[in-house]
Amino acid sequence: MKINNMVDAKRKIGIVGSGSWATAMVKMLGDNVLDKEILWWIRKEEDLTYVKTYNHNPSYLSAVELRVAPENLYLDARSVIQKSDIVILNTPSAYLKDALRDVSAEDFQGKIVVTAIKGIIPDENLIVGEYLTKIYAIPLTQIVVIGGPCHAEEVSAEKLSYLTIAGKDATNAEKVAEVLRNRYINTIISKDVYGVEYGAVLKNIYALAGGICHGLGFGDNFLAVLVSNAIREMSKCVMAIDPEADRDINASAYLGDLLVTAYSQFSRNRTFGHMIGKGYTVQSAQLEMNMVAEGYYASACIQNIIQRYALDMPICNMVYQILYNRQPANEAVKQLAQKLT
Ligand SMILES: NC(=O)C1=CN([C@@H]2O[C@H](COP(=O)(O)OP(=O)(O)OC[C@H]3O[C@@H](n4cnc5c(N)ncnc54)[C@H](OP(=O)(O)O)[C@@H]3O)[C@@H](O)[C@H]2O)C=CC1
Numbered sequence: 501m502k503i504n505n506m507v508d509a510k511r512k513i514g515i516v517g518s519g520s521w522a523t524a525m526v527k528m529l530g531d532n533v534l535d536k537e538i539l540w541w542i543r544k545e546e547d548l549t550y551v552k553t554y555n556h557n558p559s560y561l562s563a564v565e566l567r568v569a570p571e572n573l574y575l576d577a578r579s580v581i582q583k584s585d586i587v588i589l590n591t592p593s594a595y596l597k598d599a600l601r602d603v604s605a606e607d608f609q610g611k612i613v614v615t616a617i618k619g620i621i622p623d624e625n626l627i628v629g630e631y632l633t634k635i636y637a638i639p640l641t642q643i644v645v646i647g648g649p650c651h652a653e654e655v656s657a658e659k660l661s662y663l664t665i666a667g668k669d670a671t672n673a674e675k676v677a678e679v680l681r682n683r684y685i686n687t688i689i690s691k692d693v694y695g696v697e698y699g700a701v702l703k704n705i706y707a708l709a710g711g712i713c714h715g716l717g718f719g720d721n722f723l724a725v726l727v728s729n730a731i732r733e734m735s736k737c738v739m740a741i742d743p744e745a746d747r748d749i750n751a752s753a754y755l756g757d758l759l760v761t762a763y764s765q766f767s768r769n770r771t772f773g774h775m776i777g778k779g780y781t782v783q784s785a786q787l788e789m790n791m792v793a794e795g796y797y798a799s800a801c802i803q804n805i806i807q808r809y810a811l812d813m814p815i816c817n818m819v820y821q822i823l824y825n826r827q828p829a830n831e832a833v834k835q836l837a838q839k840l841t
């Protein structure tokens with residue numbers, strides 16, 4: 501089968517997405533020493549032309565030099581998927597369906613399909629791995645999840661970072677890890693595909709909550725209590741979804757990613773929450789950012805999970821009430837504060 505012969509042939513890695521995380525991943529792959537071919541789907545023609553001419557993405561991480569052969573830049577995701585052995589999906593969750601609109605289940609056959617997306621597909625209430633299995637019949641063993649605390653901006657500056665590569669099939673997870681690791685990227689292999697994906701979705705909601713509190717004027721003391729409650733809430737949720745997996749919630753894919761997203765200056769979720777806490781409406785906060793805060797979409801989708809498993813998740817509920825039911829943020833945080841321990 502094609503996957504098993506990959507080590508002998510030149511590896512072909514396809515990236516679907518052209519925002520900041522996809523751009524950072526193209527850089528990581530380019531700085532990895534293994535012989536490989538990188539194929540890249542870029543959404544906008546003017547951006548593709550610019551990358552082809554100058555080897556820089558004009559819209560995201562524009563200072564980063566990118567090494568992709570001009571003939572390997574595509575405006576259709578299907579060509580990239582068909583020609584790749586490893587496909588890395590890297591759009592915001594809300595735009596994945598659109599990116600894959602011309603792609604069929606056959607196009608994914610025999611590929612390792614990787615999600616670097618930290619979100620739930622709106623209208624489906626499915627994480628990306630579940631969506632790929634349901635819509636494209638991709639076996640779980642061929643799906644790999646990339647998690648871990650890692651901001652694109654720090655990757656672009658080559659600051660030492662750790663990615664967790666989760667796959668039910670450890671060999672496939674390692675095949676992905678070996679093309680990503682380089683002098684500033686370390687990789688950790690995990691089998692907890694559901695926990696790593698759901699953990700990444702949840703930490704965005706908690707970072708958004710932290711941003712709201714910060715915007716309202718709460719200090720570091722309160723944020724520490726919020727984060728401490730958040731990791732317990734995350735643990736309860738992922739344990740309900742997949743109780744069998746071997747996971748340490750304090751590992752970098754869970755607690756680590758929560759911490760970086762809650763505290764980093766680069767976090768879009770924290771920034772978005774901060775604006776809400778300052779009194780921006782959801783629409784004006786979204787307009788203000790040219791990037792996507794996944795926690796906004798996840799907050800609505802996770803309500804379905806909370807109901808399905810009858811979970812008590814006060815932080816997620818607070819964010820939902822503020823963003824979707826227009827509960828005043830100061831009132832909602834005051835109510836939450838009574839429940840924190
Ligand atoms: N940024 C980071 O540091 C990290 C991000 N992630 C995850 O990576 C995923 C991708 O996020 P990221 O790269 O940061 O995204 P960005 O916020 O950097 O970029 C937004 C992306 O969304 C696209 N987009 C915007 N509007 C539309 C639309 N109407 N239809 C289709 N596409 C649209 C943009 O395309 P265009 O430019 O063509 O408009 C662009 O590719 C997310 O799930 C995120 O959680 C994970 C780890 C780190």
Ligand SMILES: O=C(CO)COP(=O)(O)O
Nearest residue numbers: 648649650766767768769
């Ligand atoms: O997942 C991330 C860092 O690990 C990115 O978080 P933000 O989307 O909040 O920037």
